[in-house]
Amino acid sequence: MSKVKVARKSTRIDMTAMSDVTVLLLTFFMLTSTFVKKEPVQVTTPGSVSEIKIPETNILSILIDPKGKVFMSMDKQSDMVNALDSVGNHYGITFSEQEKKKFKVSATFGIPIKSMKAYLALKADEQDKVLATYGIPTDSVDNQFKVWIQKARAINPDLRIAIKADQNTPYKVIKDVMNSLQDLRENRYNLITSLKNETANKK
């Protein structure tokens, strides 16, 4: 009787090639992508045919939500701390080192300066909840937005202003923001849009 010999095959798969591929993909993602900034409000930007990309550094972005709340963010953390300092000076409020450190790590800010101290005392997850209900005051009586822009410009003269607004924002809010900017002689700025394909030749 002859036994049927079943060849024992090793079930081990060589993962080296797989590893190569994943590392390659990883490198690609790390080099090409940019981190999504945490934003307190969801904003859908309107589409446009413009194909200019936004520069990466020295950006002061102004975020406007559909209800007209205004938030700001800067890409350099040192600028943010300096701006907080000088805005605080302007309103006669001084911030401790710890408060500055907390402010530095927050991606977007939009708190009336009077409530800033109470806000910075909160924990990070509570901050996120509270932030969406505030916004920088832009009305003519107490235009803190103007002060922020002014101080930020004084700290970093190369700053470029980018406005990111929701497509359903009433023009009235945009007008107020643009007016404040114009008062400060900030006449050049970028409007952030998303891509839309459309050409005039399509008929």
Next chain:
Amino acid sequence: MAEIQSNEGGGKKKKGGSKQKKISVFVDFTPMVDMNMLLITFFMLCTSLSKPQTMEINMPSNDKKITDADRDAVKASQAITLVLGGGDSIFYYTGQPNYKDYNSLKLSSYKADGIRDFLLKRNAEAVSKINDLKQKKLQLKISQADFTKQVSEIKGGKNTPVVIIKASDRSKYKNLIDALDEMQICNIGKYVIDKITPGELFLIKNLQSKGKLSDGAAK
């Protein structure tokens, strides 16, 4: 590959000679792959590949020192005023506003057959020139630098229309962007965003009531 093959395989000892153990060096890459996959997932979820698009605009200065005399007066024959109303409506009139005739303000739309058609017709000369240039560029007859230079020359030409965009408080941000978009599509080089005047609001109301307001004022 990851395996370094020894002649004997396994840990068999050679008969005589050196007594060094020969170990098969096989590195298992499975955990490495696991970790990489995790990292890739993280990067895919937490980052965005596309950088946002942007539109660069220059606004006129709010400076009070600049009087009307300093500003360049726009020839009435070249001026087109777009008035953005609420509910995605867009109106336009050419030249000076005519408060007596309600038909001077015309209702249009953001669609391709609306305001774009009108602007393309008004700007036909520049549009055809730029299309020619685009063809030349596609055939590699002119360089990119020449192309942009000539395009801006055509856009700034004497007989191109000047568009004044006036958005009312009831219009949305999207309407403004759409209007600015039309400027790009229609190759209009000279445009400005201006504040809406009570006169334009009157024109809209007058058009909606089909001239009742101006009739009433005349009486």
